[in-house]
Amino acid sequence: MRAIIPLMEIFSKKEIVEILSNDDKNDWLFSLADKVRKEYVGDAVHLRGLIEFSNICKRTCKYCGLRCENKNIDRYRIEAEDIIFYAKKAAEMGYRTVVLQSGEDEFYNAKKLAEIVKEIKKADVAVTLSVGEMSFDDYKMLKDAGADRYLLRIETTDRNLYKQMHPNMDFDNRKRCLKDLRTLGYEVGTGCLVGLKGQTIESLADDILFFMEINADMVGIGPFIAHPDTPLKDAPNGSFSLALKVMALTRILLKNINIPATTAMETLNPNGRIIALQSGANVVMPNVTSTEYRKKYEIYPNKICINENPEQCRGCIENKIKSIGRTIATDCGFRKK
DSSP states (O other), rough: OOOOOOOOOOOHHHHHHHHHHTTTTTTHHHHHHHHHHHHHOOOOOOEEEEEHHHHOOOOOOTTTTTTTOOSOOEEEOOOOHHHHHHHHHHHTTTSSEEEEEESSOTOOOOOHHHHHHHHHHHHHHEEEEEOOOHHHHHHHHHHHHOEEEEEEEOOOOOOOHHHHTTOOOOHHHHHHHHHHHHHHHHHEEEEEESSSSTHHHHHHHHHHHHHTTTTTTTTEEEEEEOOOTSTTTTSSOOOOOHHHHHHHHHHHHOSSBOBBBBHHHHHHHHHHHHHHHHHTOOOOOOOOOHHHHHTOOSSSSSSSTTOOOHHHHHHHHHHHHHHTOOOESSOOOOOOO
């Protein structure tokens, strides 16, 4: 029987800040995160088929290219039957989870999404939704339809910074949504952006502690990447290394959760996802949307793989995963509690 990795039950906010502030412990940090990942979730990497079905959004988040005030984006909305088609094709390709992601597009209300979820569930896959803030009743409708997981990134737990970055949004309502999702029995996903203008190391430490506080089942962490059609167009990009450290600490402290190697990391570093997989991550989300839509879902610029078809995307990432001695998971990848 393998020995459980001994974890120092420290990592107070002060200690998290110290680790994030200095690079002299990076090798130790990434190595420990990888060991914890191996011990608690194993070597299998879970592939989630991502469908970005609408880039229409009512929000004005200052960092996001989908913000409604961006007039330079070519908007699209995929029809319900095509969303279902992409999802079923993903299932045929071997994906055990489908992720439906969009801007906050009011056309796709809970009732319409519930019908889509019901159809997709017939393919015997888990369904993750990432469509923004809704009411308790709407979340319940989607859960009753078969949705398994919900991703709603907090982005920052610094209340003042949240207000600056999210005009006309309410920090407390964001937290309310996460609480409702937990109450309804979803696997709850959240996460943060690393490198937002005005963000401090202390607030990043608070983000990690927040993930622990709500006992998040999934945490997505990515570096901020400036979009030319947003108010933050001239802000410097976030640090790949710092984002990786936040991710590694999250793995060490929450141990058995699911953590994606995000595409944003690979936008900043050509080997970003593989490095993330070797530093605590255990999930990758290849895009299964048609190539005609991929370049239009421009949350940030220079996204990877926008010209690859779904088969190419899957084949590419599978080869990369196997090249580091990891395997492809064959189950739906629920959190192992």
